[in-house]
Amino acid sequence: MKYVNLVLNTLFDVFLYPLGWLPPLWGLIFVSAVSGILMVMIFGKISDQEGIAVLRKRMTGEVLGILLNAGTPATVISFAARLIADNTRYLVMILKPMVVMAVPFMLLWGQLDARYGSAGLPGNQPVTITFQYAEEPPPTEENDFSVRNGGLIPPVMTVDTLKQVSFRIFSHGSRGVEILANDLRIPVGSIHEWNGSLVSRGFDTSPSLLSPFHPTVTVLDAGTETPDSGWYSFPDVDYRVMGWRWSWAAVFLVFSMAAAVVATGVLKIKV
Numbered sequence: 680m681k682y683v684n685l686v687l688n689t690l691f692d693v694f695l696y697p698l699g700w701l702p703p704l705w706g707l708i709f710v711s712a713v714s715g716i717l718m719v720m721i722f723g724k725i726s727d728q729e730g731i732a733v734l735r736k737r738m739t740g741e742v743l744g745i746l747l748n749a750g751t752p753a754t755v756i757s758f759a760a761r762l763i764a765d766n767t768r769y770l771v772m773i774l775k776p777m778v779v780m781a782v783p784f785m786l787l788w789g790q791l792d793a794r795y796g797s798a799g800l801p802g803n804q805p806v807t808i809t810f811q812y813a814e815e816p817p818p819t820e821e822n823d824f825s826v827r828n829g830g831l832i833p834p835v836m837t838v839d840t841l842k843q844v845s846f847r848i849f850s851h852g853s854r855g856v857e858i859l860a861n862d863l864r865i866p867v868g869s870i871h872e873w874n875g876s877l878v879s880r881g882f883d884t885s886p887s888l889l890s891p892f893h894p895t896v897t898v899l900d901a902g903t904e905t906p907d908s909g910w911y912s913f914p915d916v917d918y919r920v921m922g923w924r925w926s927w928a929a930v931f932l933v934f935s936m937a938a939a940v941v942a943t944g945v946l947k948i949k950v
Contacts, residue, residue, distance in 0.1 A: 688790075688894055711934035711935040726773060741761050789893055796895075797913040808858065809910055812906050816906075826848050827857040828854060828856045829850040831847070831848050879895065880912065881910035882899050
């Protein structure tokens with residue numbers, strides 16, 4: 680899974696690199712709009728457009744039939760039953776394209792969360808790091824931790840019952856740091872400086888098959904007497920849009936849906 684993550688991260692790095700000189704919000708809006716248009720195009724290619732058009736016309740007629748015959752309960756029930764049946768057929772018809780689009784959508788969601796959900800290390804404010812060990816953690820005096828491009832704030836706390844070691848670090852600048860834990864090199868925060876670069880918020884040496892959907896967790900090779908996994912939380916980013924503070928997810932959903940609505944009209948795709 681390490682190499683799958685590496686390929687995906689590299690592809691997104693290449694795609695987002697030209698946007699790195701823009702403010703993060705504009706890069707996020709651009710990616711959202713492109714994503715919405717691509718999703719509509721994929722839906723149009725793999726869905727039964729003719730069948731959807733027929734069902735939509737039929738359901739429109741059934742709704743009008745209910746409204747025009749409101750005073751005749753038997754007729755209303757008949758139209759309502761047909762509307763429910765056609766709506767069920769419609770949901771079955773769009774299930775295939777939705778399933779096909781689910782995987783790329785989840786991969787995109789994970790990448791955007793990793794790149795636009797957090798600004799990384801918050802300046803000179805310390806960040807708590809927690810290491811999880813598979814076996815008994817080494818004694819505190821045997822922990823060999825150091826921080827590149829930053830520093831470690833003592834003390835190092837060991838919780839034997841949870842098999843965890845926690846400590847705080849700080850960064851010398853806006854970039855991320857690298858923790859050297861015995862023979863393991865662990866990235867924390869963003870290693871690159873341009874906007875849209877991946878922000879590491881954890882690591883795992885024995886990742887699951889779902890790790891490509893969580894690029895915030897860096898996949899590393901296990902070493903001797905090294906932690907099995909770890910995590911660290913950073914402040915979320917709020918984007919100022921129309922005078923309000925929006926999360927990256929709100930920006931993505933609103934602008935991707937707006938672009939999708941425009942694309943359905945321009946490309947004449949039935950959804």
